[in-house]
Amino acid sequence: MSEDEKHTVTTSAKAVTSPAYDDHEGLTALKHADDALLAQLGYKSEFKREFSFIETIAFAFSIMGVVASVSSTMSFPLVSGGHVGMVFGWLIPCLFVMTIAASLAELTSAMPTSAGLYYFSAKLAPPRWAPLASWITGWANVTGQVTLVCSIDFTCAQMITTALNVGSDGAINLGAGPTFGILLAILFTHGLVCSAATAVLARLNIFYVIVNVGTTIAAIVALLVCSGDQRVSTSTAFTMYENNTGWGNNAWAFLLAFTAPMWTLTGYDSAAHISEETAGAARAAPIAILVGVGATASLGWLLFIAASFATASVPDLLGTDLPLPMGQLFLDVLGKRGMLAIWSLIIVVQYVTGAAQGVDASRVVFAFARDNALPGSRWWKRIHPYTRTPVHAVWLVMFLSGLCGLLGFSETALSSLAGSAVIGLYTSYVTPIFLRITSGRNKLQPGPFSLGKWYLPTGIIAVAWVSFITVLLLFPPEEHPTAETMNYAVVIIAAVFLFAALTWVFSARKWFKGPVRTVEEQDGYDEKKKTRVDEREASMESS
Numbered sequence: 001m002s003e004d005e006k007h008t009v010t011t012s013a014k015a016v017t018s019p020a021y022d023d024h025e026g027l028t029a030l031k032h033a034d035d036a037l038l039a040q041l042g043y044k045s046e047f048k049r050e051f052s053f054i055e056t057i058a059f060a061f062s063i064m065g066v067v068a069s070v071s072s073t074m075s076f077p078l079v080s081g082g083h084v085g086m087v088f089g090w091l092i093p094c095l096f097v098m099t100i101a102a103s104l105a106e107l108t109s110a111m112p113t114s115a116g117l118y119y120f121s122a123k124l125a126p127p128r129w130a131p132l133a134s135w136i137t138g139w140a141n142v143t144g145q146v147t148l149v150c151s152i153d154f155t156c157a158q159m160i161t162t163a164l165n166v167g168s169d170g171a172i173n174l175g176a177g178p179t180f181g182i183l184l185a186i187l188f189t190h191g192l193v194c195s196a197a198t199a200v201l202a203r204l205n206i207f208y209v210i211v212n213v214g215t216t217i218a219a220i221v222a223l224l225v226c227s228g229d230q231r232v233s234t235s236t237a238f239t240m241y242e243n244n245t246g247w248g249n250n251a252w253a254f255l256l257a258f259t260a261p262m263w264t265l266t267g268y269d270s271a272a273h274i275s276e277e278t279a280g281a282a283r284a285a286p287i288a289i290l291v292g293v294g295a296t297a298s299l300g301w302l303l304f305i306a307a308s309f310a311t312a313s314v315p316d317l318l319g320t321d322l323p324l325p326m327g328q329l330f331l332d333v334l335g336k337r338g339m340l341a342i343w344s345l346i347i348v349v350q351y352v353t354g355a356a357q358g359v360d361a362s363r364v365v366f367a368f369a370r371d372n373a374l375p376g377s378r379w380w381k382r383i384h385p386y387t388r389t390p391v392h393a394v395w396l397v398m399f400l401s402g403l404c405g406l407l408g409f410s411e412t413a414l415s416s417l418a419g420s421a422v423i424g425l426y427t428s429y430v431t432p433i434f435l436r437i438t439s440g441r442n443k444l445q446p447g448p449f450s451l452g453k454w455y456l457p458t459g460i461i462a463v464a465w466v467s468f469i470t471v472l473l474l475f476p477p478e479e480h481p482t483a484e485t486m487n488y489a490v491v492i493i494a495a496v497f498l499f500a501a502l503t504w505v506f507s508a509r510k511w512f513k514g515p516v517r518t519v520e521e522q523d524g525y526d527e528k529k530k531t532r533v534d535e536r537e538a539s540m541e542s543s
Helices: 003-016 024-041 053-062 066-073 075-079 083-110 117-124 127-167 176-194 198-226 234-239 250-264 281-310 314-318 325-370 391-409 413-436 452-472 489-511 520-542
Strands: none
Touching (some): 066 075, 066 198, 066 325, 075 083, 083 250, 083 281, 083 413, 083 452, 117 127, 117 325, 117 413, 127 176, 127 489, 176 391, 198 281, 198 325, 250 281, 250 452, 281 325, 314 325, 391 413, 413 452
């Protein structure tokens, strides 16, 4: 980026942060400043900027669906440490994830575009390697986004089968086939929701966050208050360790509990991916990332502490016939009616979480296709003339998520889908962070949010943590896996990366140059206009 461009970007970024939210003219000026900054990044504005500051934060928070995510993944800490797994298996990863969130917030503030992570990689990598860095980051992010949609909606289907089982007193016990059918139905309805206009999606997020926070607080209170004599002591809740994994090493078994928070704390890059639909994106998006991760981590920890106190017997929860142990815990504590009441709200939370993630994933697919990086890009980058949203990209995401849902016929479906989502997303998160602390140290022109001198130690911790967790999540949940209990995350990740690698070697390296400027024609027009003005002024001076 030239010095003139840096100056223009900085000027635009400052304009974006001006306190002009209160009146229509100020909001219009704010959006114009956003579009000017986006043009300097190389893209013309194709979306309506309908997400406000609050709605952007609500979107980033809602996409992690804390109460539903904890309910979905409770089996991981139960197996890998019991009470200790629930309390500290959540807390420890959250502390490290905050370094990743802070690093991404800084990058998003400097470069608020829906291209997000792979754009960051392209701009921070050495020029020779920029296309490859962008290619790797983009494919990793697309993989993580699609598998995250599938894993969220798959657990939503499991929640519905759990409710049916409890409501029928065990008479209805649906297997893998009907659960897959429910998954497809959820994906279809999410396709309809995610195809809506940006204004509709923005307003829905206020509803999402109210239901999410309200249900989380209700669950915490219910578990603590209604557990009564079943509630364990503080010592047991915080220090009792149980290894039910089958792994002989207790320390290693405990580490597998990290799957729950790592899967929950994903998707917060969504604030970057909707930045082209956000007013004041350079300020709103980084704050949304930090608030979303911080609030989810805090509420999730409180919920797991409440669950630990309410869990009288870890083996009994693991031995339940219900698809999700959290359902059994609510049944034990609240009884049938109470369980079904709060479980219904949790299903709603998980459903809206999947809808929010569908929006996020579709924006990633659109942006990558806009840079001609996907097969059939000309279809996936189309914007619907009425809704002004990438409808084709939405349905591609839903179709691919349905294919991933076939893993539901495996005993380790959730761990495979969760592992794939975490590895794909966090690989895409850490690549630009790694480039920021190496080749890109002097390339970033900071936006309104900056880590200052702390970017280096924060980035080093983030890179080290992702390197560790990626290896961890490729391991099977038990020591001697079979075909049924294998962790298929390695298959998904290897298949996508093999495809991306072969495509790069034999084709893409010849034509993919990274992010493609879409404002060249406008730039040319502006340059000609500027030339004419200069010539007119020179003529006036000479006369």
